[in-house]
Amino acid sequence: MPLGVESLKKTVVVSLWNDLATSIGQELLDNADKSPIVAIKSLKVGDFQGVSLSTLTRSTVLVNTDMPESKKLRSWYDSEGKEASMASVGSGMSPSSKGGMQSMYSDRVRLSYITSNPSLGEDKPAFFSIRAYISFIKPDQTMWYRACKTCNKKVTDAIGSGYWCEGCQKNDEECSLRYIMVVKVSDASGEAWVSVFNEQAEQIIGCSADELDKLESQEGDQNLYQLKLKEATWVPYLFRVSVVQNEYMNEKRQRITAKSVAPVDFAAESRLLLEDISKMKVSQ
Structure with a gap:
């Protein structure tokens, strides 16, 4: 999923929790082949796979809104974005550049x-x-x-x-x-x-x-x-x-x-x- 503006050409993992997972999550799953544009307000930044985002109880998720940013992103995606090569937003970042965060897969112990x-x-x-x-x-x-x-x-x-x-x-x-x-x-x-x-x-x-x-x-x-x-x-x-x-x-x-x-x-x-x-x- 492109993050913010189309010039970034980055992807990020967003975890939907609780009611959002069963409602909006199901809607996104049903329409995945149509590449819906998603706008999310109030997210928690985590370190899963380098950098990840998770919804909170106060999060708001909107799908295919009429906001100018959504229309701009849709236009870019349909014209070139779907064929573009994109990397994870956390790729190439050292632990120090991510505020000291480590992956959930580093230092794994029982x-x-x-x-x-x-x-x-x-x-x-x-x-x-x-x-x-x-x-x-x-x-x-x-x-x-x-x-x-x-x-x-x-x-x-x-x-x-x-x-x-x-x-x-x-x-x-x-x-x-x-x-x-x-x-x-x-x-x-x-x-x-x-x-x-x-x-x-x-x-x-x-x-x-x-x-x-x-x-x-x-x-x-x-x-x-x-x-x-x-x-x-x-x-x-x-x-x-x-x-x-x-x-x-x-x-x-x-x-x-x-x-x-x-x-x-x-x-x-x-x-x-x-x-x-x-x-x-x-x-x-």
Whole structure:
């Protein structure tokens, strides 16, 4: 898919999540042979295959709009774009030029490698990529915090009414909820608890923290909240994680945090497996 203007001649992977995947995603699949023009607002930039884009709960996706940019892109594509040679927007970029991002396929390890090495992250954070299933989400944990709508920092109850943000030094009548939770992930080698923050949690749960809070608050409908969490389990993901050592009660503990989450690309996974097999043959 051309990114932005036709002069770039680049492609990028865009992952549609949740309702967008089943509605707009199906529409795009049905009309793929017609090469629809897609406009998307509010995306998360990730490091899958170098550079990738993912929709959020607030994302807006429009197909074949009447915007001048869409018409210009359509004209270019029909006249020359469909025959043009295009490269990935992340190709040829070094990790430093991508803001230090690494691919989901670099530093790939099994969970047991992390959990069996308690010294990992002792001096500085260690970063790895893993492929794992989310096997459990504790429903009774503190899953979100009240956040300032301007800076996303934690707010407290203000005197009288509203919420006080220390960062912005102001009161607001409203606040938003942002995820801060832990999930258990599992692969063939073992399991581990992973800390997950708002954007990654929205991808995993499939809704915002405000929406999940409404499900939990509905009287007599606690099952909807439990069901939402259950639906998020036993789904495979690619994780880019950091590992650090935190001290608690004079005891060092390993903390694993998800920095990015992406759906599994089984074609890419197959290529990775074939590369590993080739390396094994060479070493024999």
